[in-house]
Amino acid sequence: MKEWSRKVYLKLPRPCEEDHRSMQKRLLAALRDCGSFYTDKEADIRIRPLVLSECLAICEQADWQVTASLGFDGRIWELLALEPGDTTAQHYGLCADLGSTTIVMELVDLNTGETFASESVFNPQIAYGDDILTRIFYTKDHPERRRELQEVTARGFRMLIEKLLEKTGVDARQCNILTVAGNTTMMHFLLGLDAFGVFQSPYAVQTLEPEVCRGAELGIPVQGFVYLCPAMENYLGGDIISGMLATGIPDREEISVFLDVGTNGELVVGNQEFLLAGAGAAGPALEGGSVRTGMRAENGAVDRVITEHGRLKVHVIGETEAKGICGSGIVDLLAELYLNGWIDLRGRFQVAENQMEKEDGGKQFRIPGLRKCQKVDAASENDVEYAIEYAPGLCFYQSDIDEFIRTKAAAMTMVEYMMNLIGLTMEDVGRFYVAGAFGTHIDKESAVTIGMYPDIDRDKIISPGNTSLQGARKLLLDRGLREKAEENIERMQYVQFGAVEEFLEIMRAAQAIPHTDLQRFPTVERRLLERQKKIEKNS
Amino acid sequence: MKEWSRKVYLKLPRPCEEDHRSMQKRLLAALRDCGSFYTDKEADIRIRPLVLSECLAICEQADWQVTASLGFDGRIWELLALEPGDTTAQHYGLCADLGSTTIVMELVDLNTGETFASESVFNPQIAYGDDILTRIFYTKDHPERRRELQEVTARGFRMLIEKLLEKTGVDARQCNILTVAGNTTMMHFLLGLDAFGVFQSPYAVQTLEPEVCRGAELGIPVQGFVYLCPAMENYLGGDIISGMLATGIPDREEISVFLDVGTNGELVVGNQEFLLAGAGAAGPALEGGSVRTGMRAENGAVDRVITEHGRLKVHVIGETEAKGICGSGIVDLLAELYLNGWIDLRGRFQVAENQMEKEDGGKQFRIPGLRKCQKVDAASENDVEYAIEYAPGLCFYQSDIDEFIRTKAAAMTMVEYMMNLIGLTMEDVGRFYVAGAFGTHIDKESAVTIGMYPDIDRDKIISPGNTSLQGARKLLLDRGLREKAEENIERMQYVQFGAVEEFLEIMRAAQAIPHTDLQRFPTVERRLLERQKKIEKNS
Structure with a gap:
């Protein structure tokens, strides 16, 4: 393992008649003597005048027993500071x-x-x-x-x-x-x-x-x-290259999918033999960005939605009044709307199928919280859309649903398109990583339900968290990984997600909850049936 | 020849769909392509963020035709600036x-x-x-x-x-x-x-x-x-190591003596086979430093002294009123005092030998300008010494003469002691360099007269001027000379001028004008006789 930083305790010989080497020579000789740390080339150590100017006073103060702090500048080592005594424990x-x-x-x-x-x-x-x-x-x-x-x-x-x-x-x-x-x-x-x-x-x-x-x-x-x-x-x-170091995808036999959704969506598919990478507009919708009441996953954000006694029940971060909804809340919400039969495969509110006659002969929505509202960009008073009030005063609109479905479809299309390119299917995937805070907070089951994650063995779906940070930590501990990172970059093939017909076709098919081809999501089909049975039993 | 600095005119390919390399890669590739200047190792070129941040605007402004300014940091090259157009002529x-x-x-x-x-x-x-x-x-x-x-x-x-x-x-x-x-x-x-x-x-x-x-x-x-x-x-x-590069002493078969007198006296004797070096208190006296009316060689300093019609005549730098005397003036002055017989071999004013009876029966100095003055550190009124008024109101004292003789003796003793060490005499010396402003201004003949330079063929006595600067210029033009400088340092053997008996003996002998052993200075002996004849003829 090669370090970026070293601390070395030195007992320097005190200058005397027989040994009046300069401070610089004395330090360099002691550093070089201190061991096998340095290869020949790395034995070249820089000491800048400003650091050298402090050394004598520190040596004299510390009886010539000092700790040298060294940093690697990318090519050679440099003495960055001298400290009195042995401070190697603090490194x-x-x-x-x-x-x-x-x-x-x-x-x-x-x-x-x-x-x-x-x-x-x-x-x-x-x-x-x-x-x-x-x-x-x-x-x-x-x-x-x-x-x-x-x-x-x-x-x-x-x-x-x-x-x-x-x-x-x-x-x-x-x-x-x-x-x-x-x-x-x-x-x-x-x-x-x-x-x-x-x-x-x-x-x-x-x-x-x-x-x-x-x-x-x-x-x-x-x-x-x-x-x-x-x-x-x-x-x-x-951040993605760092994520490769963090997950070790490029070093394993097993094929992995690495998806990082944020402002953009970045995708890597590969193993020790190949590495495909691409990026596309996965869009901020997934993080609640382009949703009307969307917000970051902070205090006041609805981050969990379940159905209890036929009604939606939400959890708010910080246990406060709800101020909006974040990515994980949206995924839960859509999953529940779908499982409850309140929206269909295409994400449309099922108003006709979910209304009941009122005692006065009028009709009433059977979907709790359903509202009819004016569109944001309404041209006339009649330009309305349905919305669900998921928390007091906060609605999730039909247009929000449409936007979210388009975005999640875009992300999943990138994955499928790339797999197709090399003749792979989801069954070939050993690990499906969803990096970042997004992956960490989202409920796997909900994400599969709405077709944002593939319907594969849940153990294969991994939320590794902040892989960018984890990779940076690995790089910190071993500068040898620099070469690894560069090697991965060399190996990576960039896939352009153009507006090719195949891509658009896959995307159109994916613009559904979970997918136009429900057979690809057998567990979702099963859950849907179970939920319907439960609803019928209760009603 | 290896440079420290390079300017390279680059016609960079403009970024396009097919070539969207980063600015950094584009620049590095162009620099590496530009030729045989760089060895493999030196092809490593650093571009710091601050410099990189300016590059795009300059490239766009200059139609991607720019001049790169590079500096060598001691180990690798660094791009220090980019300039629009071709500025290689200004380097x-x-x-x-x-x-x-x-x-x-x-x-x-x-x-x-x-x-x-x-x-x-x-x-x-x-x-x-x-x-x-x-x-x-x-x-x-x-x-x-x-x-x-x-x-x-x-x-x-x-x-x-x-x-x-x-x-x-x-x-x-x-x-x-x-x-x-x-x-x-x-x-x-x-x-x-x-x-x-x-x-x-x-x-x-x-x-x-x-x-x-x-x-x-x-x-x-x-x-x-x-x-x-x-x-x-x-x-x-x-400054001395630089002087070695300037004079080329370490590379020649011929043996050279290199003497640099200033605050200290530094000495190198050697050729391509050996290099002895030493330093000693040659002292500021030689530059007029510890002389009572001594001053730097600037406006108002007496820098030349001759004898005309039996009287001293001085030249003042800037043709102004005399304010003091500098090194070259002192050397001339002592030479004239000696040749005129006004001081003896030991530098003592020859008062008794140079007085004549006045008409009233009293005695009068026959040395023009001779004064009797109180000593600087006089204990009593009777504590007096002789002095010569070399310019109106400015005296050169017996104690000044003594100090100067001691100092020039110290310098010459270093030379002789070092020569003795390796069994050489002045006859073996091909070149006798006296570096610095001191050597440039001093009159060779006067310097030999007072025994500050050896009595050798005058063509062998060289005043190379500011060899420190000349060496710095050589290093500027060829960084390969760094290794030469380090090699010379490795080769040099330091001679300690201790208070050994031999050194003191040589010094005592040298504390005279020109030397206690006048036979070592045959041309001085001849000049002295000629002058005496002339004086006798005139009186």
Whole structure:
């Protein structure tokens, strides 16, 4: 295992008549003597004047028994600090997932490999736009705004370092290394680069494999270096490459599907023999973004929906009054609507089939909470749509359902299209990863019910959590994985999801709950029947 | 020849559907393609985010025809700037001699190797003490004062860069490289290091071969790197090592003596087979430092003395009123005093031999300008010494003469002692270099007369000027000479001029004008006789 950071306790010989080597020579000789850590090439250790200037006083204060802190700059080692006495027991590193919404950072004990503490903050870039494109347009043709976004991003890291200090008492500024994984736009923002190429033809970005740089260059107050996980393409960023390291997909015989849905949907299918990757507009709908009452999975969000005594019952994050609904809530909601027979395969509210005569001879909806409302973009008063009031004053509209189905269909179509390309079916898949917070919070059963996950053995469906962060942690602990990451990038074949007829055909078939071909979802068919029986029994 | 700095004109392919490589890849590929300049290892080129962030706008502005400016960081190349169009014709580098009194800087055209302009400033450190020791004591145990001296030293470089801009219109801030040669203390001050070890036992300094560093690290506004010529020992600094490169002494069959007298005296004797080096207190006396009316070779300094019609006649720098006397003036003065018979071999004023009876029966000095004065540290009124008034109101005292003779004896003793060590005499010497401003200004004949230079063929006595600067220029033009410099350091054997009996014996013999053994100076003996004849003829 190759490290990014080393701490070495040195008992330096005191200068005397017979040994009046310079401080630099004395230190370098002691570092080289301290063992097998360094290959010949790596025995080249840089000591910058600023660090050298502190050494004498520290040595004299500490009776020439000191701890050297070294960082690897991507090519050679550098002495970053000298500390009095033996401080090798305190040896930490940092890793981070730089998401467009959240930045998560871990303080890792490099002696044990254990995560010592973790913190997260909202990405301060949000002030410049909720979605990435708004931020990119803000910086377009304004170099000083690019610097502003860079500064703001660095501020997020500074906040995290402060929070970690408060929580643990460990000053992360003394870390010799921070590894970061994030998508290509985030990489560009952190480095102060023009990110416009990420989204605009011909999609030539500024970098995909940036230099290891100093924390100071980026305004991140670690004494050592910052390494960004490399990206493969504009839409296949370091977060996905990091995810490959985290899951080990490229190293196994078993075939895996790796799906990361967020602002975009990124997909990898592969094993030790092949790696296909692609990205497409899986869209923010899945995270509640383009849903009228959609919101992030935070306090006030409905995150669970079940049916109890023929009525919907919701759970709200933070046990407060509901303010909206997040991704996992939507998936549950659609599953329940479908299983209850309140929406059909196409997602249409089954109003006619679900009404009963009132005593006065009028008709009444048998779907609790069903409302008839004006459309958002209604041209006239008669331009109405149905909606379900899932929580007091909060409705999920027919148009929301349609949008969500389109989006989940797009995501699943990418998977199917890619499998078709190499003649695979879902039966060949050993593991189906759904990365990110989305995968973590969603109820597997509901997701299968609405056809967002394939109807396969549930044990094969894995929600690995933040694989971007996990990969960054692996990179932190073993810089040898850099080559692995680069190798994976080399191996990956990018699949373009064009508007080809086959793709559109698959997508049309997938635009249903769970799918136009219900036979592909045998367990859903079974559940549907069971639920119908139960409903009939109760009514 | 290996360069420190390169400028390369690139016609970059414009990004398109078929070629949407990242800017970084595009640049690196173009740089690698541009030829045989780089060995495999050197093909590794760093592009820092800050530089990368500017590239797109420059490429678009310049129709993708740009000039890349690269600097060598000591290990690999780095892209330091991109400029629109073809600017390869403007390619400059800087070299400097960092002296304790003066900093000299040259702007060198790296396309032709010619010096384009040269400037000098007094070293701003002078404000902290005329002599180096005062400056070192000022910083002792005060790290913030060390930073102050560092800052002040960098200011000297900034002043020079500004002066060069004013003079030439070339902005030296765009230079990718500055090479500097200076003694070990100057090296320490420039790098902000504790210089106390230079002068205090056990003479362990902080560095002798510092890292190549960025201009920005040192507060020197060049966009590239700063390389300091390595030193051999605390008293044998980068200025001497640079001097070896300038003179080529270590590469010739012929044996050379290299003497650099300034605050200290440094000496190298050698050829392609051996290199002996030593340093000793040659002392500031030679430059007029410890002489009562001594001063630097600047406006108002007496720099030439001759005898005309039995009287001393002086030349003053700047043709102004005399304010003091500098090294070359002192050497002339002593030579004239000696040749006129006004001082003897031991440097004593020949008062008794040079007085005549006045008309009233009293006695009168026959030495024009001879005065009897109180000593500086006189214990009583009778504690007097003779002095010669060499210019109106300015005297050169017996004690000045004694001090000067001691110092020049010390310098010459170093040479003789070192020659004796390896069984050489002055007849074996092919070239006798006297480096620095001192050697340039001094009259060879006068110097031989007073025994400061050996009495050898005058063509063998060479005043090469500022060899420290010349070596820095050579290093600027060919970074391959770094290895040469390090090799010379490896080859050099340091000779300790201890208080051994042999050394003291040689020194006692040398404490005379020109030497107690006049036979060693046959041409001086001849001149003395000629002068005496002339004087007798005139009187």
